[in-house]
Amino acid sequence: MLQSYLKIALRTLWKHRTHTLINVVGLAVASAACLLLFLTASFHLSYDRFHTKADRIFRPYFLSNDRAGNEGLSGSMPYPMLPALKAELPEIVGASLIRWSSGGVRYGDKSFSKMIRTCDPDFLTMFTFPMLKGNPKTALNDLGNIVISENMAKDVFGKTDPMGKSLLLNQNGTWKNFVVTGLIADFPDNSTEQYDAFIRTENIVEYGQYKADWSHSDSGMYVELAPTADRGAVEKKLSLFVQKYMAGTIKQQRENGYPKNTRGEYVSLLLEPLPDVHFDTVMTGGQGTSKTYVYALLIIGLFILAIACINFINLTIAQSVTRSREVGVRKSLGAGQGQLMGQVWGETGLLCLVSLALGLGLAYGLMPEFNKLLQAKLSLANFLTPSALLAILGGFVVVVLAVGGYPSWVVARFNAVEVLKGKIQLNRPGLLRNALIVTQFTIACLLTACTLVMVQQLSYLRAKPIGLNQDQVVSIPIGSTLDGQTALRQLRNQLADKPGIVSVSGTGVNIGAGLDGSSSRMVYGFMYNKRELMCDWLRVDFDYLKTMQIKLLQGRDVNPTFSTDSSTAILVSQSFAKQMGDKDPVGKFIQPDSAGRKFQVVGVVADFNLYSLHQQPKPIVLHLDKRWALSYMLVRVMPKNLTGAMETVKLAWKTIAPKQEFNGSFVSENTERWYRKEQRLSTIFSTAAGIAILLSCMGLFAVALISIEQRTKEIGVRKVLGASIGSLVALLSKDFLRLVIVAIVLATPLAWWAMTNWLGNFAYKITMPWWVFALTGGLAIVIAFVTIAFQSVRAALMNPVKSLRSE
Template sequence: MLQSYLKIALRTLWKHRTHTLINVVGLAVASAACLLLFLTASFHLSFDRFHTKAGRIFQPYFLATDRDGSEKQNGSMPHPLLPALKAEFPEVEGVTRIRWSSGGVRYGDKTFSKMVRSCDPDFLTMFTFPMVKGEAKTALNDLGNVVISQNMAKDVFGKEDPMGKTLLLNQSGSWKNFVVTGILSDFPDNSTEQYDAFIRTENAAEYQTYKADWSHSDSGMYIMLAQSADRQAFEKKLEAFMQKYMGPSMKERQTNGYAKNSRGQQISLLLEPLTDVHFNTDLGGGGQGISKTYVYALLLIGLFILAIACINFINLTIAQSVTRSREVGVRKSLGAGQGQLMGQVWGETGLLCLVSLVLGLVLAYGLMPEFNKLLRTHLSLASFLTPTALLAIGGGLLVVTLVVGGYPSWVVARFNAVEVLKGKLQLNRPGLLRNALIVTQFTIACLLTACTLVMVQQLGYLHKKPLGLNQDQVISIPIGSDLDSQTALRQLRNQLAGKPGVVSVSGTGVNIGNGLDGNNSRYMYGFMYNKRELLCDWLRVDFDYLKTMQIKLLAGRDFNPAFSTDSSMAVLVSQRFAKQMGDANPIGKFIQPDSAKGKFQVVGVVADFNLYSLHRKAEPLVLHLDKNMALGYLLVRVAPQNLTEAMETVKAAWKTIAPKQEFNGSFVSENTERWYRKEQRLSTIFTTAAGIAILLSCMGLFAVALISIEQRTKEIGVRKVLGASVGSLVALLSKDFLRLVGVAIVLATPLAWWAMRNWLGDFAYKISMPWWVFALTGGLAVVIAFVTIAFQSVRAALMNPVKSLRSE
């Protein structure tokens, strides 16, 4: 019996091989796309879930309003918060501060650049980063201890046993000895916290200054609650805690007219679950923050593509059902039951789905390397073999087989054997289901196309919008942790002095854009000035910064080596900061961001410029030359005539200064483009998905139109005999399908508008929603649909009516 079913299935599929090919190709492409997107979304959704205590670990953050009343989250915590939480709340089982430290590591005569993090001892017991050697409870008991990763142990020590060995770590410009007391397993790819080594928080140079200062925040933090503790109840307790320790600051904010936050407080201390940290772009997600909307968009796109392929399958199977009516009639007359007939059609469906899945898996594996580059994921063969992936693949095959085979098999099995064998089986006009399915797939195709066009417009706008500085022809060079930044800047100036094509040289503490070193940093200050709370980015620069970046000076003067105090107490402020101050003329005024730093005098006002991406508005800025803060990057403006030669000149000069250090210089214009890599990747995905959706929709429409026209051959012949023109026949055969496409356009337009309005909401600077995008999408859909069915329509209209009516 089974062998007979298989022979019939293969014979039927071969007989209708064009439609079979359309179904197999469509499902294979859809399966590959869906699988890759599913695995990527699954990777992001799995972040930090490998920690056995993940459900009890939280990242605290402050929630407050700024002067315009908008709420902001701040994950930077003051140092005294840790001991206060431990002392006042018995339900706090663990708490750790965590921050980046210097990355310079030296062993023997070798120097390495590594991710050195500072934390507290609880970190090793809170998080599930297994200890390969050493004890998690005691490994960081001493300030001179360091715990390193397996990868760092291999790089630094080779085959030596690192335990008990002494390393030199660069701490704020000075090298200190640390003893290796533990080796951690390497962090997995889906970990927010990444590291090469951990040392104690107290090793930070400024720790002693700020360890009791509630107004100074510079560390991230994690809290682990007891199993019996409730997050909401604990957050409620934190309200009284905040009043106790930060009451004066909150009262001062209220006096100065700051609005309360959504919880009715000036400042709230709240908890973000560890499993959500990766998706909180405001708190940063360890430098990898990504919106959940982005992840869900990947899932939806995959499901959309799969849905279109399934719709094609259903429509083609139903349309073909009439050609199988005599087979069904004969088999019913010979005693075949309805269940057997349904099983036959369902078996054919399952066979096609299985073949499509196998081809889809092969296609997905072949595309995986390029897909990883595009989305910066880490998919591998092992990703396909995880229990979750295997369950999804098996479940997906079962669901698709049931969905695409269920209704068509039911339709075929309900044919009346007597009517079929008498040749009286009449075709009804296309039903609601077929029309709904065609509308659905073209709605998806139009939705993806419109979203793609809006994304392309926004990305073009971001690249063209002025930042308030000139990013072109500027080379940014990471200094690294092995060099003294001021010495490196002086030497580079000397090396490039008089070189043709070099315009100016300067330095900065914060890179503009994402450089090749992959590091991001930000230093902010909040302080009071004339009873006004000021918040600003505190930017370390050097002489000629304005000249190098071509930033406009609006009032006062630039930094000048002729003024000896400029290196210690002079600052330049941006327009927004000057407005925050509330003074008509801020030149000559003094600000004091920190009692330990003393006062700074405003000597100039510069035009606002975007130090960070256009996702956020240009924040108030203070530029200073404080030598106690190291520079992170050297900036070289070059002439535009020969950029390649200029880069080589700078590279040669750098090799003279740091012969053992890799040159990671890059143009700032390239760095700023990397700001929008996530949006660019999403746009590429939407573009690809829209192309696949349109292709699959057209394949399905072509096949359905072909079958529909074949079934109306005699009607076309009669109309031609009665004088119908070719144009009228083409219009007759096309109008029903084009009407469905029109309905799809009407449905897709508001959906695309709503989706893109929400997506654009992530940008402080954005385009107005372009109406022509939706008009263009609709026009393209109509043209593509008409071209798809026009060939068959014209061919049918030109057919000799004698052939079509010969059997009458």
């Protein structure tokens, strides 16, 4: 019996091989796209969930408003908070500050650049990063201890056991000795916290100065709650904790007229669950991965799969008309409705199985390019996990049930007598068929409109001036093994007489995303004449304005001929000067740290964007204080020979750091990388829109075939009575075009809503262009008409005598 069914299925599929090929290709492409998108989304959703205590680890953050009532979040904690929390709240059983430290490492005559993190001893017991050697409870007991990763151990020590060995770390220009007391496993790909080594928080250079200062915050923090502790109850206690230890800050905000936050407090200390940290884009300056992005991948995958399934149903129904006599013969020979449904369902399962196999192969083949596009890290191992295999199997079963159910029911209910008399007549188009067409084109129009809006927004961001000239400027990461000031001086000497070099400067913060992949930000908040000032604190060097072509509005530029400029002179942006409230800020003094030095304003510059246009720029203070390191060198070159100028800079770098890789890049390329996520999402949407349109047209083609098959006699009669080809095409097309128009009407508000929310992530954004939706609708109508017209013209050109005779 099964062998007979299999033979019939194979013969039927081969007989209608065009339909079979369309079904297989459509489902295979949809399966590959869904699999890649679902695995990527699943990877992001798995972040930090491998920690056994993930449900009990939280990141504290502050919630407060600025004077204008804008809500602000900050995950930066003061040093004295950690011991105070552990002393005041018994529910907190573990706590650790966490911060980047200097990455320069020396062992013997070898130098390395590594991710060194500062933390507290509790970190090693809170998080599930397995200790391969050493005791996690005691590995960081002493300030001179260091715990290193497997990868760092191989690079630095080779095959030698690293335990007990000494190495040197660059601590803000000073090389300090550390002893290896632990070997920790490398972090997995789905870990927010990444590292090569850990040392104690107390090793931070300024720790001694700020260890009791509640107004200075520069480190993140994690806390572990007891198994019986409730997050909400702990947050209520943290409210009292803040009132006790940060009374001065609260008093200042109240006296200066700051509004309370959404919790009715001036400053709230709240807890963010560890699994949510990866998706935080606010406290990371846009570096996190938005959950909207992850959900968009899932939705796009479902859309593509839904269109492929609808397409499969439509093609199967279209094919059922041509095999009606087979059904009639089998029914007359005693075949039951269940057997007929089983036959069609079996054919569907066979096609789906072949499509899945092809989809898996296609997904694996496309995986390298997909990883490049989405910056993903998918591998064969992701396909073979139990959860992935179970999801693939479950999805296969659901698809087979969904796409095989309705077609098998339609075929099985044919009337045997009427079929054998040649009077097969399907019901007139109903709600389901129309709903399928509307759904397909709604999805296609939605994806197309979203793609066009994204392209417009990205074009706007790239073209918008950011207050400086990013063209023809090379940015060079200095790295952690070199002293920034020394390296900059040597580069200036090397390029002093080289043609094509305009100017050389340095900075502590790169403009855009460089090839080193790192980013940093220092934000200062302090009082000035009873005003709270907030600014980006930017370390620069001489000729910064000249190199970046930033306009000087008042005063003068910093100059090496003034002896105090290298320590106390500052330049401020126009918005910072406005914050100060002075008519002429030049000559005025500010003191960002009440215990530190005073800085004198020598010039005011035009506002410029130091970071991406996702957020409004903060006022900026440019200083030359050597206590802050230079991390990047900037070289402006002539526009005539950019390739030659880059080679000149590269050769100069090799003279300065012969053992260090050159990671220089043009600033214009770096700022382009600000919007990589948006570019990737735009590419995904455009690809999905293309697939959706193609599959929708295939489905529409199939439904048009059904309709024309049913109206063959009507078409013949109309031709005999003098109907023109144009009128026949219009007659056959109008019903379908009405459905497409309904789809456009449904898709337009959905796309408008989705893109309005997406544009909300940008401080600078376009006004929603109405023509995008008009263009989307026009394209949908044209594409649908062309698809239908192919079959309509063919039917209209048929010989009416033949049509009437066959009927």
